[in-house]
Amino acid sequence: MKRLLAFIRKELIQVRRDRRMLPIVIIAPIFQLLILGYAVSLDVRDIPVVVVDHDNSASSLEFLQAVFNSGYFLEAAREERAEKVDAYLDSGRAAVALIIPPGFERDLLTGSEASFQGLVDGTESQTATIGLNYLEMIARNFNQRIVLQALERMGTGARPAVIQPEVRVFFNPALLSRNFLLPGVFGLLLMVMTVILTAMAVVKEYDRGTMEQLIVTPLRPLDIILGKLLPFFIIGTVDIFLILAVTRFWFKLPLQGSFLLLLGLSFIYMLSTLGIGLFISTITRTPQQAMLTSFFFMIPMMLLSGFVFPIENMPSLFQWLTLVIPLRYYLLVLRGIFLKGVGLAALYDEGLSLLLLAVVINSLSLSRFRRRLD
């Protein structure tokens, strides 16, 4: 025990001595969360549109107004000729082109089918999908109005009815994507910090040739691992509090659920990510390998965690793969506690999975480390 304490002290001194380290691990997460927290938004609004109105009539004006009043689209430019729109879409200055053909109003008034042409830039497939839907919705609303007007004008005496959807939104009433994504940034930051910190921990000793010295001390492999993990566990704990404070008080993300539960589950999550870093450290031989391998682990974890790309849309093989990603569970925990205010009963499975992953990955690294010492 005494030996372990002495070793831990040595590790802590080493961490402290690197004068760049502490400022980075304290300031960087706050800084990043502040910027990234504002940047993550998948709200689709103000899609830039280039307009070509060949008809220039009251009806075409009315239609365009319906499009731009929706708030989803923004008139970025107006052109006289349809050929001009290519350049806008090519350079990305507009994501949608709306072309209204001559005779739009005439067709509407004579009761023959009018049409407009929409061109959508598909390279941003997310915006394109939603933009297409909105465009369709606006056109249908416009149609509805025209049919209703026609019914009224003709004085048929028939009473038209409209189905009115009355929408109620649970858990995120303003439908802000930030509320959904902010917990993701939270979990990602914590993962990046802890994995990077520990991935170098053991490899560093090999790289500097100080591993032999450690081996000849009476320290057991478990002691070495514990001593390596602890300083980063402390740093991680500080980071958790900092990130939590920024999320709660700066971004004003309301915390609906229990703070203690969130803290407890965050510790378990951190144990698992520290374990992943440690595991990388035990399977690599140079810092460069450790770095490349940690990206080999981190990038898939980022993309498959359900942070932006919904898990339920993935092929089933990948859905299985997500089961071993701690961030996946932690995201559910964060969203559950922050947005829905659910308690331990609802997060029982996630907590257990996190704990299981933490235990498995840490014992795996310990056994790899033992074997490598032999």
Next chain:
Amino acid sequence: MNPARLKPVIRKEFIQIRRDPISLTLLLFLPAFILIMFGYALNFDVKHLSLAVVDFDRSQASRELVSKIISGEYFDLNYRLESISEIDPLFDSERIKLAVVIPRNFARDLARGQSPQVQVLVDGTNSTTALTGLSYLSNILLQYSTRMNLELLDRSRLGKVVWPVESRVRVWYNPELKSSRFLVPGLMAFVLMIIIVLATALSIVREKERGTMNQLLLSPLEPAEMIVGKIIPYLLLSLAGAHLLLLAGWGLFGIAVRGSYPLLVLVMVLFLFCGLSQGILVSTVAESQQVAFLLAGLTTLLPTFILSGFVFPIRNMPLPVQAITYIIPARYFLVCLRAIILKGAGIKAYYREIIFLVIYGLAMTGLSLARLKKSLVR
């Protein structure tokens, strides 16, 4: 700069890389591997949303409406409920995303011209899914009532009215809205940036940490020569990695480069150049490989993912954050890649981005070389 002196440094670095086959493999194949893995896995498509329906009316009209809602691939009718109180638990346990409640007298109100209200409940946690689901649903409702009113008009025989406005929307560049097309440029920028910054930073800091930097400095090499010599191998490796990624995109997803290939290579070199100078800058700040790793990781991984416009549209960000995206080289690179690879556009569409990349690269190099000299003298 003397090429004769440069050559041995390049050779030395190559030998060092070759001695570490794991790193070499990862450097070369990581980009392509990530594309292969995720080209299939990731997409934003919102389909098969789990739906619950409470039909209090049980009329022909309400049944018709429900069948219209579930006829597409957007909604899966998983629960038919008897009462509203059954809905909440389903939302809590995330078994449904939406619920539709059709009121009693739905059919009667429709016939009498009293617009009935259909209640739509939605789980807003994932706002994108929620909004898309809502717009699908309201499109279906609008379609339904407009068709009904058209029939009404038809029956009155006063005038003939057809479906008023038909939208003819076409999607360019990516007609099937495949996410692999969207991922190729994004992943390329993302992975290349990370690898090049880290590899450069670590390779320089390694010499510092081991104390071999002093040996190198004692040799007749100038600092600039040494740096250039050290990073040329990484530049070449990253270019090779980028080509493997392009090859994978072409072979597996059928994404051919539509625009000019020489321009593509030019843009890649410029982008890598920006990454290299950023790596050098990191190496002048960091004194240990651990800190170099931390700094490089923090300045590349999340910023390139989030601030480059890869996933999150830059125009949605608040202005100060938009200003910050101007110092993320991946932002420019991404526009160029999308224009060249997917759109096949000419240089007119992205010459501004190229100019920005050049300016950024030069400024970064100037800054990092100035800092490097200072840190080496110390």
